[in-house]
Amino acid sequence: MSSSDIQPLVTHIYTADPSAHVFNDRLYIYPSHDIATDIVDNDNGDQYAMTDYHVLSLPDINGPVTDHGVVLSVENIPWASKQLWAPDAATKNGKYYLYFPARNHEGFFQIGVAVADEPHGPFVPDPEPIKGSYSIDPASFVDDDGQAYLYFGGIWGGQLQCWQKGVFDREAYHTMEAQEGEALRPRVAKLSGDMRSFDGGDQPLEILDPVTKEALQASDHDRRFFEAAWMHKRNRVYYFSYSTGDTHYLCYATGSSPLGPFTYRGRILEPVVGWTTHHSIVEFGGRLWLFHHDSSLSGGKNHLRCVKVKELWYTQSGELTVDKSKAKEG
Numbered sequence: 001m002s003s004s005d006i007q008p009l010v011t012h013i014y015t016a017d018p019s020a021h022v023f024n025d026r027l028y029i030y031p032s033h034d035i036a037t038d039i040v041d042n043d044n045g046d047q048y049a050m051t052d053y054h055v056l057s058l059p060d061i062n063g064p065v066t067d068h069g070v071v072l073s074v075e076n077i078p079w080a081s082k083q084l085w086a087p088d089a090a091t092k093n094g095k096y097y098l099y100f101p102a103r104n105h106e107g108f109f110q111i112g113v114a115v116a117d118e119p120h121g122p123f124v125p126d127p128e129p130i131k132g133s134y135s136i137d138p139a140s141f142v143d144d145d146g147q148a149y150l151y152f153g154g155i156w157g158g159q160l161q162c163w164q165k166g167v168f169d170r171e172a173y174h175t176m177e178a179q180e181g182e183a184l185r186p187r188v189a190k191l192s193g194d195m196r197s198f199d200g201g202d203q204p205l206e207i208l209d210p211v212t213k214e215a216l217q218a219s220d221h222d223r224r225f226f227e228a229a230w231m232h233k234r235n236r237v238y239y240f241s242y243s244t245g246d247t248h249y250l251c252y253a254t255g256s257s258p259l260g261p262f263t264y265r266g267r268i269l270e271p272v273v274g275w276t277t278h279h280s281i282v283e284f285g286g287r288l289w290l291f292h293h294d295s296s297l298s299g300g301k302n303h304l305r306c307v308k309v310k311e312l313w314y315t316q317s318g319e320l321t322v323d324k325s326k327a328k329e330g
Contacts, residue, residue, distance in 0.1 A: 008297050008306035010056060010065055016305035017086030017228070017278040018291040019139070023096070023119040027284050029056040029291065030089045030098065034304050041275075043176060045157030047303040050084045053100065055120045061285055061309070071121030072098060072114050078127050080112065081105050086228070086278055090140035090148060090195065091119065097195045098123045099138035099150060108168045109159050111138045111152060113196050132198050134168070135160045135187070137278075141231040141258060148191040149258050150198070151205070153184075154227030156245065160184050182215045183207075183224035186242065188259060205240065206261035207253050216264065221247045223264055228278040231258065237318060241268060245276050250292065252320055268312070268320050275302040281312060281320075288312040290322065 009015070014034035021028050032050050039047040052073040057066050074080050080102035087100040098114045098121070111133035114123035130150075136158040139151040153160045155177045161184060162172045177184055185204035192199040207216050207225060216224045226245025231238060240262045241252035248271035253262035269277060274295030282289055290312040298304035312320060313327035321327060 006308045006310055008308055010067060010307070011297060012067070013054065014298065014304045015054070015056070015307040016293040017137075018280055018293060018307040018309075019086070019088040019230075020280045020282040020284075020289065020291045020309075021089055021091075021119075022282060022284050023091055026119075027058045027061070027282070028089070028119050029058075029307065030087050031056065031293075031307050032084065032086050036304065041302055043156050044173075045083075045085075048083065048085060048157075049303075051082070053084060053087055053098070053123075056307075057120060061287075061289065068120035071116070072100070072123045072125060074102065077102060077112060077114075077125045079104050079110070079129050081107075083109075085109075086137050088139045088280075089119070090142055092142060092146075092148060092195050093193075095195070096121075096123075097140070099140055101136040101138060101152075102129075104129065106168075108134070108162065109136050110134055111136075111150070115196070126196060130197055132189070132201060134163050137227050137229055139229045139231060139280075140191070141233075143233070143258055147258075148195060149188055149231070150191055151186060151188050151229035151231055151240075152202075153186040153225070153229065155184055156226075158227050160187075178218040181218055183218045183220065185215075186225050186229050186240075203259065205259070207240070208261055208263050210263050210265070213263075221245075222249065223251060226276075230280050232281050233258075234314070234318070238262070239281070239320070241279065241281060241320075243276055243278055248272070248276050250277055250279050254318070265319060269322060272296075273300055274305060288314070 015031040017032040055068040110129035114125040136154040189202035190199040228243035250269035255262040272294035279292040297306035
């Protein structure tokens with residue numbers, strides 16, 4: 001079944017970038033909220049002018065879906081100026097934490113955190129962004145030992161290319177990415193015990209070619225990281241998945257540590273309707289699910305997207321597949 005054959009999770013609002021988690025035996029989805037705009041599409045992503053977040057939840061994979069309404073708005077975030085892009089959530093210490101990117105008042109992206117007593121919010125933001133944070137697409141992961149991590153980064157409009165010198169380089173803003181040499185790497189940082197700051201600095205995450213064991217190259221647009229980091233774990237294997245952006249694939253790599261290195265394994269999802277896709281992977285009801293988005297609800301408008309879900313399987317060799325007939329191969 002192709003992405004265009006799957007019905008959107010909700011149709012009353014435009015949603016994208018779904019981060020799915022199971023909290024209290026219920027499935028919660030933390031999407032971004034697309035809104036209509038007259039801004040012309042461009043590579044900086046200015047047309048993605050989102051201003052708030054909703055939370056969706058389901059008692060089971062077939063619904064019904066509850067929209068818990070607006071749980072955080074840009075006007076309630078002191079340090080943010082605009083563009084509430086793809087968020088994620090985590091729970092620890094009896095609290096729920098919403099991680100989100102936004103442009104600060106100087107025009108560059110940082111990552112903030114907001115806290116709630118319930119998974120559906122409302123969320124109260126910290127007055128400042130996470131110190132040392134930058135770029136977009138935060139993805140949280142709490143390992144079996146309780147240590148939490150935050151993965152992040154996105155090139156082009158996500159500005160990762162602007163941080164190669166350790167400070168924001170405005171001259172690099174329109175460079176988008178290197179044309180040769182190693183590809184820009186996603187970032188990962190350990191989260192402190194209170195889940196609201198980095199425990200030390202961030203570090204680049206290596207994604208290696210399975211044959212040469214060398215880092216993926218910037219010219220390899222079919223496999224290199226662009227944005228949309230996600231982490232999940234199975235049988236002591238860490239699965240790092242991501243979007244290739246301009247080539248419109250969802251890919252993944254595996255490793256034995258949440259800090260990498262990771263070895264490229266293949267594609268999860270082929271191109272969908274719309275410019276790119278963004279996803280999450282979650283086990284729910286004893287089955288594995290891939291949440292993603294496309295632009296089918298808006299007739300192909302890139303900045304007006306809808307969340308969808310389809311089943312995902314492991315092969316016997318631990319590969320990910322959306323093709324059920326391959327689930328017992330290996």
